[in-house]
Amino acid sequence: MIVRTTDARTIALTVNGRAVSATVEPRTHLADFLREDLNLTGAHLGCEHGVCGACTLLVDGEPARSCLTFAATCDDAEITTIEGLDDDEVTAELRAAFNREHALQCGFCTPGMLVAARDLALRLPDADERRIRVGLAGNLCRCTGYAGIVKAIQSVIAERRARGVAPGGAGGRGLGPVGARPSRARPTERARTPAGPERAAAAAAPAAFIQDFTPAHSFEQRFAVAFPPDEVFALFGKVEEVAACLPGAFVDAVPSPERVEGGIRVKVGPISAAFRGAAAITRDEASREGRILGAGADGRSAAQGEVRYRVAQGAEPGTSEVALAVGYTLKGPLAQFGRPGLVRDIAGRLTADFARNLEAKLAGRGDAGPTPAAAPSGLNPFRLVAGLLFGRLASWLTRVRGSRGASD
Ligand code: FES
Ligand code: FES
Numbered sequence: 564m565i566v567r568t569t570d571a572r573t574i575a576l577t578v579n580g581r582a583v584s585a586t587v588e589p590r591t592h593l594a595d596f597l598r599e600d601l602n603l604t605g606a607h608l609g610c611e612h613g614v615c616g617a618c619t620l621l622v623d624g625e626p627a628r629s630c631l632t633f634a635a636t637c638d639d640a641e642i643t644t645i646e647g648l649d650d651d652e653v654t655a656e657l658r659a660a661f662n663r664e665h666a667l668q669c670g671f672c673t674p675g676m677l678v679a680a681r682d683l684a685l686r687l688p689d690a691d692e693r694r695i696r697v698g699l700a701g702n703l704c705r706c707t708g709y710a711g712i713v714k715a716i717q718s719v720i721a722e723r724r725a726r727g728v729a730p731g732g733a734g735g736r737g738l739g740p741v742g743a744r745p746s747r748a749r750p751t752e753r754a755r756t757p758a759g760p761e762r763a764a765a766a767a768a769p770a771a772f773i774q775d776f777t778p779a780h781s782f783e784q785r786f787a788v789a790f791p792p793d794e795v796f797a798l799f800g801k802v803e804e805v806a807a808c809l810p811g812a813f814v815d816a817v818p819s820p821e822r823v824e825g826g827i828r829v830k831v832g833p834i835s836a837a838f839r840g841a842a843a844i845t846r847d848e849a850s851r852e853g854r855i856l857g858a859g860a861d862g863r864s865a866a867q868g869e870v871r872y873r874v875a876q877g878a879e880p881g882t883s884e885v886a887l888a889v890g891y892t893l894k895g896p897l898a899q900f901g902r903p904g905l906v907r908d909i910a911g912r913l914t915a916d917f918a919r920n921l922e923a924k925l926a927g928r929g930d931a932g933p934t935p936a937a938a939p940s941g942l943n944p945f946r947l948v949a950g951l952l953f954g955r956l957a958s959w960l961t962r963v964r965g966s967r968g969a970s971d
Contacts, residue, residue, distance in 0.1 A: 570588065570589050571586045571587060571588050571589075572586065572587060572589065572635045572638075573585070573586045573587075574586075574587060574634065574635060574637055574638040574639075575638060575639065576637050576638060576639065576640050576641070576642060577640070577641045577642065578597070578601060578603070578642045578643075578644070578647070579603070579642070579643060579644060579646055579647030580647065583601065585600060585634075587600075587634040587635050588635075589633065589635050590633070591633065591634045591635070592611075592629065592630055592631070592632060592633060592634065593620075593622075593627075593629040593630075593632040593633065593634045593637055593642070594606050594608055594611075594618045594629035594630045594632075595634075596634035597620075597629065597642070597644060603644050603646055605620075605644045605645035605646045605674045606618045606619070606620050606629050606644050606645065606674060606675070607671055607672075607674060607675065608630055609671065609672075609703070610630070611630045612630070612631075613628045613630060613631045614703070615672070615675075615702070615703045616628070616672070616675045616676070616679060616701045616702030616703060617671060617672050617674070617675045617702075617703075618630040618675060619674075619675035619676075619678045619679055619701075619702065620642060620643060620644045620645070620674075620675075620678055621641075621642070621643035621644075621647075621678060622637070622640050622641070622642055623640055623641050624641070624643070625682075626678055626679055626682050644674075645674035645677060645678060648677070648678070648681070651681070653681050653684050653685060653719070653723075654677055654681050656684070656719045656722070656723070657677055657680050657681060657684065657715065657716070657719050658677070660714075660715035660716070660718050660719050661673070661677070661711075661712070661715045663715065663718075664711040664712075664714045664715040664718070665707070665711045666707060666711035666712040666714070666715040667706070667707065667711075667712075668706035668707055669705075669706050671705075672702060672703060672704040672705070672706075675702055676699070676702050676704065676712060679698065679699060679701065679702045680699070680712070680715070680716045680719075682698075683695055683698045683699070683716055683720070684716060684719045684720050684723060685730065685731070686730055686731065687720055687730060688724075688730045689720065689721075689724060690716075690717040690718070690720040690721040690724070692713060692717060695713050695716050695717060695720075696709070696713060699712065699713070699716075777892075778867075778868065778869065778890030778891050778892055779891070779892040779893070780890070780891055780892070780893075781888065781889060781890040781891070782888075782889055782910055783886065783887065783888050783889070784886075784887045784889070784910060784911065784914040785884060785885065785886050785887070786884070786885050786887075786914055786915070786917075786918040787877050787878070787882060787883070787884055787885075787918075788877070788882065788883045788884075788885060788918060788921060788922055788925070789877075789881075789882050789922060790881070790882070790883060790922070790925045791881050791882070791883065792851055792874045792875060792876055792877075792883040793851075794883075794925060795874045795883045795885065795921070795925070796848075796851045796853075796874040798921065798924065798925060799846075799853055799872065799874065800820065800846060800853075802814060802818040802820075802823045802844065803818060804924055805921075806823075806825060807920070807924070808917050808920035808921045808924055809827070809913070809916075809917050809920075810913060810916050810917070810920075811827045811828040812825065812826070812827045813825050813826055813827070813828070815839070818844075820844065820846075821843060821844050821845070822841065822842070822843055822844065823841065823842050823844060824839075824840070824841045824842075825839070825840075825841075825842075826838045826839040826840060826859050827859075838859035838860060838865075838866050839859050839860070840857055840858045840859025840860060840866075841857060841858070841859075842855050842856060842857030842858075843855075843856045843857070844856075850873070851873060851874040851875070852871070852872065852873045852874075853871070853872050853873075854869060854870070854871050854872075855869065855870045855872075856868075856869045857869070865893070866891060866892070866893050867891065867892045868889065868890060868891035868892070869889070869890050869891075870887060870888070870889050871887070871888040871889075872885060872886065872887050872888075873885070873886045885918070887914065889910065
């Protein structure tokens with residue numbers, strides 16, 4: 564029996580052309596909803612972390628990871644699983660080509676692979692092997708070595724172009740996953756996700772843009788700085804210098820004390836984005852508190868967020884403790900990476916980098932200047948991921964040792 568919490572939400576969507584209405588938990592992923600509630604088991608679950616691509620299906624005609632997409636965000640969406648592509652012309656051509664080129668063995672990756680391949684067959688102008696391989700980078704196959712898969716897709720694209728079928732079958736589409744479709748969103752959502760000229764206007768008035776902002780995710784971080792609170796708080800007031808401490812952040816124009824335009828470059832796995840936007844800044848000297856309220860977009864993903872900070876006296880004289888409360892909402896491809904555990908890990912690493920760079924900047928006001936090692940770096944995904952893996956391995960080992968100790 565499925566127990567629904569009070570947070571359960573009723574959604575109405577179209578699945579393989581059929582209208583579906585269901586009540587789902589906020590935590591239920593689209594893949595689980597399709598497989599367990601609708602008995603559509605074509606989308607396979609491999610990694611459940613957005614890495615293997617086995618769960619790929621179409622959301623509003625675009626490939627999306629159903630293991631990372633919450634069903635609750637699919638209200639009003641059109642979902643097409645591999646079962647819904649039975650009569651699709653391109654998929655039929657791909658199925659025949661996969662057979663011909665021995666492009667599958669166990670078949671576990673095949674539904675996701677076909678959905679990704681169909682997208683490539685529709686979009687790529689020609690059967691360029693390199694572009695096909697790049698396009699397939701998000702779909703892993705443990706059996707075939709990819710040669711047959713690439714050949715199959717190449718042959719379908721070549722045949723279609725030879726028949727005069729132009730690329731761009733998916734052209735004109737908006738990119739982004741479930742719930743990120745401004746054109747399909749509910750009126751309230753539409754108002755929160757402007758595009759084109761509206762977006763420019765929104766950037767010019769960030770406070771108005773995010774008036775009713777309620778973050779989808781939030782977390783808190785604390786860090787210590789080996790400098791007195793007044794000095795640290797004063798540095799927080801210098802937006803350009805603070806931005807230089809945050810990996811990947813940049814400032815576009817000379818900021819005023821109340822407003823800044825700029826952005827941050829983010830890369831998670833195969834998806835990268837450079838969010839550009841504006842933020843409103845408020846500060847209270849007496850309590851040493853501040854708030855940065857911003858919104859930005861990169862054309863594919865959109866972000867809104869706020870950072871509240873408070874600089875307090877640290878444990879030792881002459882030191883500070885900085886408390887950060889961060890709330891944010893991501894829409895678009897990056898929204899697929901919204902798992903709280905992962906976000907918390909990444910935030911922890913970013914905060915550690917930020918604190919280190921902040922301290923270097925404060926120290927750099929003296930004669931010594933910032934050390935090269937501590938100088939602000941870009942958001943380095945490899946270092947970040949390596950750090951995350953190391954951190955998770957360490958905590959796993961600690962748990963294992965703990966449980967061994969307890970059983971001895
Ligand atoms: S199950 Fe691996 S990407 Fe979704
Ligand atoms: S055919 Fe087995 S994982 Fe691809």
